[in-house]
Amino acid sequence: MAKLKNYVVSLDDVSTVEELKAALRERRLVGVTQLTLNGRNWGDAVAHSLARSPHMATVRVLDLSENQLTDEAVIALAQSPHLSQLRTLRLQRNQIGDAGLIALAQSPYLSNLNELELYQNAIGAAGAQALSHSTSLTQLTKLRLYRNQLGAAGGAALVEGQALVNLQLLDIDHNDLGDAGISALAAAQHLTQLTSLNLSNNNIGPAGVKALAEDEQLGNVTQLDLSDNDVGFAGAKALAESPYLRSIVTLNLASTNIDAAGISALANSPVLANTERLDLRSNAIGDAGLSALAQSSHVTNLKALLLNDNAIGDAGVQALTTSTSLGNLAVLYLADNAIGDAGATSLANTTNLGQLQELDLWGNQLTRSSQEAFSQSPTLNNLVLLDLGISDDEDEDDIF
Secondary structure (H helix, E strand, C coil), X not given: CXXXXXXXXXXXXXXXXXXXXXXXXCCCCCCCCEEECCCCCCCHHHHHHHHXXXXXXXXXXXXXXXXXCCHHHXXXXXXXXXXXXXXXXXXXXXXXXXXXXXXXXXXXXXXXXXXXXXXXXXXXXHHHHHHHCCCCCCCCCEEECXXXXXXXXXXXXXXXXXXXXXXXXXXXXXXXXXXHHHHHHHHCCCCCCCCEEECCCCCCCXXXXXXXXXXXXXXXXXXXXXXXXXXXXXXXXXXXXXXXXXXXXXXXXXXXXXXXXXXXXXXXXXXXXXXXXXXXXXXXXHHHHHHHHHHCCCCCCCCXXXXXXXXXXXXXXXXXXCCCCCCCCCEEEXXXXXXXXXXXXHHHHCCCCCCCCEEECCCCCCCHHHHHHHHXXXXXXXCCEEECCCCCCCCCCCCC
């Protein structure tokens, strides 16, 4: 078959399923390659209408998110021979359960599917198990199942079979996997293509983090999100000692109960050697933790450092401004700390952070003295966004 040109249709003038049926009869969808019908809340009827239409034969991307679809709608789609060219299927924010995912996994028509989005549904272990053993969905490279009902059993079921061998992106945050589910995930041997892994808010503790850190198959991961889990010092130490997690470009450890000792362990580890974005918001690293990070020889590639709500004061900021390792920082967030005018002035006068473009100091203990220091800064010439949070001055934001 000749390569099709992109033909994208959203049917903004169609407001009911009856009007959609009319559009199908009028051949408005002939040759369409991307069809977006998200947020219509049309119910199962929309899926049944599309599944019956031969005009779907050229569709590569189908978006039916936020349509109140149930398992019956997904079963109809899975049984349609007209959807055999689908590459991307977006079914997020519906009412789909295990039966729907089982139907997709068993469909003989979806073998070309590369991207499947099913987040914010009601899928549990049975659906995950069917997906893992699918003989059709073996070309999936992106899978988003966050905010479902997997639990520890679902985490284990997802890697029970070998269907996800080509997966590059896996997003399963907010699924209450726990250490048991994460350990099962880490024990799999076929996820070697993964480059992006989101495990945020999954009730993971140090044991689960340790299992990940010791998982050789995660050596290609460049994006790792462990935010809103109880990583703690033990988990941070396990990450720091990992011989495999050396390719991470984006690391999210926000709200993970990491203190100064935990960040010190990471700062002294080559795990951060390739990291460009480090999110440590809402922890307790304090001045000592920021000092350790600033003195590290492994953070020279950092471009974005997010440190909001970390009990950081002037001493920590002064350590940061004298660092010779953080010269590539373009984004620095220090909101909701305990920084005063002395710390802000040291930032304004530093010669080591000349690449900064965004600086957030909102929610600290700053006065007009800090504003004046930044207005006269001799080195921060690249700043395009500066938030000092000085509420009694309408012009304190974005003064550059």
